[in-house]
């Protein structure tokens with residue numbers, strides 16, 4: 001569905017001159033600073049995948065998305081969306097993709113929400129009956145009707161995001177690019193948006209590429225994550241294998257019934273981080289040891305009453321990757 005081959009983007013900005021007539025001298029300057037925003041990125045995204053594209057600020061995410069959607073021309077490399085080059089075959093590819101930027105709206109600020117849909121349907125050549133059918137579907141899934149007639153500028157952020165998502169899907173694209181769709185939203189609004197995205201992916205079979213700084217979005221929605229840092233792809237795979245690669249320890253809290261005894265020599269795979277009253281806390285690397293093996297060890301120390309396990313937070317894992 002999406003193919004990126006050796007994508008590169010270098011930005012050249014003129015060196016800013018100082019002193020008298022600095023603006024004019026900068027304008028005619030032949031000296032440039034170059035910035036390699038994206039360096040030799042390649043990947044394939046198949047139909048129906050839900051992929052998270054993450055990385056620290058300035059890593060090159062937006063630049064990649066702009067190249068994928070045909071807004072920016074790569075310095076070198078190739079992008080194909082469903083076999084088409086989005087830059088050269090702009091009109092055809094635009095019809096197959098939907099884009100949502102959390103920070104910007106594609107709706108008309110002073111018009112009621114429903115008027116924006118009329119304009120977009122016209123622009124994309126959506127037939128009247130398709131528009132009615134899809135809007136009825138989205139109205140139900142996103143509860144649009146309560147602000148149907150409200151001018152976009154008066155919508156709350158959560159309402160605006162729901163309205164924008166419906167707008168991006170009005171022409172029924174197969175591919176959806178989302179840039180921070182839950183930014184600034186409260187817990188409830190985030191949940192609604194995530195549910196809608198899940199429905200689009202699982203029930204409508206849409207292929208989705210999601211850029212976000214919200215790791216809960218990634219963990220809850222994506223079956224694959226790509227990490228970009230300093231313009232390079234540093235990880236591309238599933239979340240469980242990312243956990244394994246980073247290998248942060250799992251925390252196990254064991255409550256013993258009665259007395260227990262921690263032997264002097266224990267496996268180096270187990271680190272004791274606390275032993276107070278009846279509770280012993282250990283950190284274990286589950287890459288080296290299975291849960292059963294660890295529990296068998298802990299059982300030898302005393303009679304176990306209760307066990308609690310805590311996997312490393314996804315945020316902590318990502319912190320290691322960045």
Ligand SMILES: Nc1ncnc2c1ncn2[C@@H]1O[C@H](COP(=O)(O)OP(=O)(O)OP(=O)(O)O)[C@@H](O)[C@H]1O
Pocket residue numbers: 011012013035036037055056057058059060061062063064
């Ligand atoms: N038009 C441009 N001209 C010059 N440099 C640019 C331009 N657009 C982006 N850059 C630079 O390219 C690098 C990557 O920027 P990009 O916006 O792709 O990062 P990002 O990963 O989307 O960051 P964020 O998470 O902050 O949105 C940054 O150093 C940025 O300053």
